[in-house]
Amino acid sequence: MIILAALFSFLFVSQSSGQVAASIKHPDWSYNQSIYEVNTRQFSKEGTFQAVEKEIPRLKKMGVGIVWLMPVHPIGVKNRKGSLGSYYSVKDYLAVDPMYGTIDDLKSLVKTVHQNKMHIIIDWVANHTSWDNNLITQHPDYYTKDSLGNIVSPVKDWTDVADLNYDNPGLRRYMIDALKFWVRECDIDGYRCDVADMVPTDFWADARKELDEIKPVFMLAEAEKPELHERCFDMTYSWGIFGIMKKIAVGENNTLQLRAQLKQESNSFPADAYRMRFTENHDENSWNGSAPEKFGASAEMFAVFTNVIPGMPLVYNGQEVCNDKRLLFFEKDPISWDSLYARNAMCNFDLYKKLLHLKKTNKALLNGAKGGELKEVKTDKDPTVFAFIRERENNKVFVIFNMSKNPVTVNLAGEEIAGRYKDLITGHETEFIDKANMKLDAWGYKVYIK
Numbered sequence: 001m002i003i004l005a006a007l008f009s010f011l012f013v014s015q016s017s018g019q020v021a022a023s024i025k026h027p028d029w030s031y032n033q034s035i036y037e038v039n040t041r042q043f044s045k046e047g048t049f050q051a052v053e054k055e056i057p058r059l060k061k062m063g064v065g066i067v068w069l070m071p072v073h074p075i076g077v078k079n080r081k082g083s084l085g086s087y088y089s090v091k092d093y094l095a096v097d098p099m100y101g102t103i104d105d106l107k108s109l110v111k112t113v114h115q116n117k118m119h120i121i122i123d124w125v126a127n128h129t130s131w132d133n134n135l136i137t138q139h140p141d142y143y144t145k146d147s148l149g150n151i152v153s154p155v156k157d158w159t160d161v162a163d164l165n166y167d168n169p170g171l172r173r174y175m176i177d178a179l180k181f182w183v184r185e186c187d188i189d190g191y192r193c194d195v196a197d198m199v200p201t202d203f204w205a206d207a208r209k210e211l212d213e214i215k216p217v218f219m220l221a222e223a224e225k226p227e228l229h230e231r232c233f234d235m236t237y238s239w240g241i242f243g244i245m246k247k248i249a250v251g252e253n254n255t256l257q258l259r260a261q262l263k264q265e266s267n268s269f270p271a272d273a274y275r276m277r278f279t280e281n282h283d284e285n286s287w288n289g290s291a292p293e294k295f296g297a298s299a300e301m302f303a304v305f306t307n308v309i310p311g312m313p314l315v316y317n318g319q320e321v322c323n324d325k326r327l328l329f330f331e332k333d334p335i336s337w338d339s340l341y342a343r344n345a346m347c348n349f350d351l352y353k354k355l356l357h358l359k360k361t362n363k364a365l366l367n368g369a370k371g372g373e374l375k376e377v378k379t380d381k382d383p384t385v386f387a388f389i390r391e392r393e394n395n396k397v398f399v400i401f402n403m404s405k406n407p408v409t410v411n412l413a414g415e416e417i418a419g420r421y422k423d424l425i426t427g428h429e430t431e432f433i434d435k436a437n438m439k440l441d442a443w444g445y446k447v448y449i450k
Contacts, residue, residue: 023229023270023368024208027189027216029119030234030274031366033065034307034356035220037316039282040069040100041087042327045334049096049105053112060116062320062349063356066218067113068192070282071123072096072106076130079160082330087123088194089130089160093178107186119189121218122182126175127198128154128161135174136162142171154198166200176207183214190218196233197223204232220276226269235274235312240265242278245305248403249298254383255403262309262374272368277306278314285316285327292324298443301401303348307355308390308399308447310374312367315356320349354424362449363395372397377417381410385440389416396421398432398448402440412436421448 036059044051052069059067074097075085084099096103113120129135135142136151143151144163154163164171182188190211196204204221208231211217221233228236240261247253265275278284279302280291291299307313318327318335327333359365364372372390377398379385385408387400398417402408413435420431424447438446 023272024231024234025216026234026272026274026368027119027218030066030218031368031370032360033119033367034063034313034315034359035066035068035276036062036064037068037281037314038070039087039317039327040072041084041332042334043317044337047099047332047334049101049109053105053109056109056112056116056118060118062315062353063360064315065118065356065360066189067118067120068220069120069122071125071194072100073125074098076132076160078131080130080330081160082328084330084332085130086160086330088125088128090125091130091133093129093133093175094181103186110186110188114187119218121190121192121220122188123194124179124191125194126164126203127195128158128163130160131162133162139170139174141165142168142174154195166203172203172206175203176210179207179211180214183211183217189215190220190234192220192222193233194222196221196228197225201225201228201232204228205230208232226273229270229273235276236269238265238275238277238311241275241306241309245279245302246294249295249302251405255386255401256383258386258403259376266310266374272370274367275311276314277309277311278316279303279306280316280319281314282316282327282329286329287326289326290324291316291319292322293326297405298403300348300351301403301443301445303351304355304399304445304447305401307359308365308397310367310371310390313355313359315352320352322348351425358397358424358447358449362397363392364390364397366392375416377412377414379410379412381408384408385410387412391416394450396450400438400440400446402442402444405442407439407441407444409437409439412438419450421450423447424449 038052040052041047071087074091074095076089076091096106110120142164144165146152151162153159153161208219219233220235221228222237224236224239244253244258244261295302323335372392375389377387377389379387384404385402390397398421415434417432417436418434422429
């Protein structure tokens with residue numbers, strides 16, 4: 001449920017000026033992490049927590065740091081869309097959907113994640129409930145009503161959900177207690193918060209304060225407001241970068257717009273804010289197409305790009321095996337892991353493994369203010385080629401991207417490129433002084449590390 005939130009947030013960021021003064025304190029473990037989104041229903045034929053748990057060693061091998069589970073709660077039946085309904089139509093905030101398993105199954109999954117030295121967050125839908133959530137009858141005053149006293153949906157098209165009213169102190173207390181329940185009961189490490197900017201910011205600030213008193217939590221907002229970082233969230237979506245990448249893929253934008261957006265972000269967001277970088281997520285996949293569908297031949301290059309610019313990279317389940325199917329949102333439609341592996345060996349698995357482990361080990365790519373600043377390298381192929389360096393404590397990443405459908409030969413210059421590097425993809429070593437000349441395929445890239 002991102003369409004209106006994304007539009008609003010993008011416009012806000014585009015028009016904002018001035019950097020928010022400070023961000024919240026991130027969990028110490030979060031600075032070198034990536035995030036992997038699990039759509040439990042479609043992740044396996046079984047569609048269960050147990051099936052997800054079996055794959056945790058594989059995700060660890062790939063280098064995943066944070067596992068994000070889409071909503072775990074029972075889905076409403078009244079006004080349901082499709083045969084199974086939307087994950088984001090919550091019937092009971094204090095239970096798990098029996099289709100996924102039991103609360104003990106969830107606890108086991110969390111325990112396995114922690115044993116593999118990873119962390120886990122779950123999706124939270126604070127803005128609205130299903131029409132058959134018990135709160136509707138027990139606390140109708142928790143809901144937004146029209147002039148005739150009828151409970152309303154938050155958005156006209158969201159007919160399967162009822163809007164919550166955060167002017168009610170009782171609702172605020174209930175929701176914070178529910179958030180605390182899952183941290184205490186299952187030892188989860190935080191939340192991804194659905195349409196977070198449709199819920200008052202002061203509520204999130206109060207919730208974050210009380211959650212952190214239990215344990216340091218990680219909070220991801222499906223929003224793009226800079227001020228959400230001040231007292232509430234560790235990370236926000238970067239729809240602005242995502243939108244420009246999509247336009248570059250079809251020849252409507254180039255690196256000039258991309259570089260301008262990155263600069264605008266650095267001026268508007270706190271220095272220590274995490275921005276989530278992605279080429280796909282559950283909404284994009286289901287409603288607008290998979291990454292291969294949207295990005296075509298540029299999909300791999302942009303996947304690499306999202307892993308080396310400042311921010312935390314997201315992998316949506318199936319991207320590591322090049323899933324090109326739009327997963328149905330309201331029906332059972334599992335990822336075809338076996339056929340995808342058979343079709344193209346490991347596809348992107350090895351690539352993501354290299355990228356996510358680089359994120360873990362190279363200090364230049366740390367999240368937030370601990371990471372190296374993005375410093376552009378001069379090329380003779382503006383606005384086609386985007387080259388930059390990030391450096392921190394003798395760790396260095398030097399990357400070059402051809403963001404066009406045509407092969408290029410590019411010359412690069414600058415003292416900052418000097419050094420001996422290893423090519424992340426091939427493992428070969430290369431030394432640069434203050435100049436370099438290289439050929440790049442259409443949508444080609446180079447990642448040099450030291």
